[in-house]
Amino acid sequence: MQSNDERAPGREALTGARRVVVKIGSALLTDDGRGLDEPAIGGWVDQIAALHARGIEVVLVSSGAVAAGMAQLGWSVRPSAVHELQAAAAVGQTGLAQCYQGHFARHELRSAQVLLTHDDLSNRKRYLNARSALRTLVDLRVIPVVNENDTVVTDEIRFGDNDTLGALVANLLEADALVILTDQEGLYDADPRHNPQAALIPEGRADDPRLAAMAGGGGVLGRGGMTTKIRAARLAARSGAVTAIAGGRQADVLTRLIDGERLGTLLRPEHAPLAARKRWLAGQLKVRGTLTLDAGAVSVLRDRGSSLLPVGVRAVEGHFVRGDMVVCVDEQGERVAKGLVNYGSDAAARLLGQPSHQIEAILGYMEAPELIHRDNLVVL
Numbered sequence: 612m613q614s615n616d617e618r619a620p621g622r623e624a625l626t627g628a629r630r631v632v633v634k635i636g637s638a639l640l641t642d643d644g645r646g647l648d649e650p651a652i653g654g655w656v657d658q659i660a661a662l663h664a665r666g667i668e669v670v671l672v673s674s675g676a677v678a679a680g681m682a683q684l685g686w687s688v689r690p691s692a693v694h695e696l697q698a699a700a701a702v703g704q705t706g707l708a709q710c711y712q713g714h715f716a717r718h719e720l721r722s723a724q725v726l727l728t729h730d731d732l733s734n735r736k737r738y739l740n741a742r743s744a745l746r747t748l749v750d751l752r753v754i755p756v757v758n759e760n761d762t763v764v765t766d767e768i769r770f771g772d773n774d775t776l777g778a779l780v781a782n783l784l785e786a787d788a789l790v791i792l793t794d795q796e797g798l799y800d801a802d803p804r805h806n807p808q809a810a811l812i813p814e815g816r817a818d819d820p821r822l823a824a825m826a827g828g829g830g831v832l833g834r835g836g837m838t839t840k841i842r843a844a845r846l847a848a849r850s851g852a853v854t855a856i857a858g859g860r861q862a863d864v865l866t867r868l869i870d871g872e873r874l875g876t877l878l879r880p881e882h883a884p885l886a887a888r889k890r891w892l893a894g895q896l897k898v899r900g901t902l903t904l905d906a907g908a909v910s911v912l913r914d915r916g917s918s919l920l921p922v923g924v925r926a927v928e929g930h931f932v933r934g935d936m937v938v939c940v941d942e943q944g945e946r947v948a949k950g951l952v953n954y955g956s957d958a959a960a961r962l963l964g965q966p967s968h969q970i971e972a973i974l975g976y977m978e979a980p981e982l983i984h985r986d987n988l989v990v991l
């Protein structure tokens with residue numbers, strides 16, 4: 612571990628990170644395409660466990676299902692037919708999940724398999740469901756191990772590369788950082804596989820248009836190369852996350868990055884994290900309804916940045932479902948905030964003025980104690 616003095620400037624976003632999405636790509640996870648590199652996986656799990664022990668929440672996005680399945684099926688060439696890729700992923704995903712589970716168990720940690728599709732993240736309702744399931748796992752101190760649900764996706768709707776999935780998970784959980792581990796030490800000014808003179812770029816802005824020109828495609832095992840990693844950094848920046856791209860084979864790479872060491876490439880968001888996230892939220896969705904708040908609710912939202920509880924809501928207008936954007940107004944009709952609502956309009960109408968501990972008794976279920984969580988709320 613380095614002393615504070617040795618920490619590289621501009622790396623505070625990593626040293627202060629409380630929630631980190633770590634993406635490990637196919638190029639690293641597979642032993643040159645021959646199944647999973649289990650000892651290497653054990654090494655990353657040790658580092659994640661060390662971060663976890665420091666109180667940092669880690670969500671892992673791991674590739675490797677197709678490669679592991681190919682090895683188990685005795686296929687030496689990656690198939691191009693979607694149904695064969697799906698079959699390989701179905702076989703390999705169980706081995707991948709077991710491998711992580713075994714290594715996390717050495718640290719007395721639990722891991723959970725989360726397989727997502729594009730729809731889970733683009734449909735508002737499913738987005739909120741995926742979000743609350745992942746949050747619950749994180750709150751339970753479980754390490755979610757996320758991958759694309761390759762077995763059920765078709766070509767048209769697949770992420771294809773896990774860099775994009777990692778960035779969307781970082782958005783979903785408002786992570787502070789996305790760490791992309793790959794087989795190169797970071798982003799170079801040209802593809803080092805083809806240009807031995809290529810130089811490492813230590814830092815940059817995620818939205819710098821010059822980056823895309825430097826990035827090439829992926830290797831035989833990986834999918835997107837640096838092109839998708841830069842796009843992922845741009846996506847992650849929308850919700851304020853910083854992205855680090857680093858070589859996964861370097862000793863203790865994760866813990867060293869979080870200690871502020873100048874490894875790999877750091878791509879920063881244009882705006883400060885919270886501001887970026889709120890902008891992203893504010894620009895996101897169409898408003899479907901209106902909640903009228905009492906004076907107390909207006910003042911806690913404005914002055915304390917609190918969540919909106921049903922007890923402070925006097926009226927509901929419009930037809931909306933869980934996950935829709937609604938506008939909150941005061942009793943004079945003045946706009947106060949916008950946010951993603953946890954209950955549909957019918958349920959919300961039944962909860963007006965009620966304390967949160969009554970939600971379950973009134974509705975027969977409880978999605979969340981708040982009508983709008985403060986992370987999903989933008990004060991106007």
Ligand SMILES: Nc1ncnc2c1ncn2[C@@H]1O[C@H](COP(=O)(O)OP(=O)(O)O)[C@@H](O)[C@H]1O
Nearest residue numbers: 636637638793799802827829830833834835836
């Ligand atoms: N400018 C660049 N800097 C670094 N690597 C690059 C660049 N352009 C293309 N690449 C290639 O991207 C590959 C990593 O991406 P990929 O194969 O998709 O791996 P992963 O499975 O980790 O996502 C590297 O092996 C490298 O050859």
Ligand SMILES: N[C@@H](CCC(=O)OP(=O)(O)O)C(=O)O
Nearest residue numbers: 636637674675676677773834
């Ligand atoms: N979902 C796929 C991984 C896709 C993939 O290879 O992505 P990447 O590691 O970003 O190049 C699998 O588990 O095989």
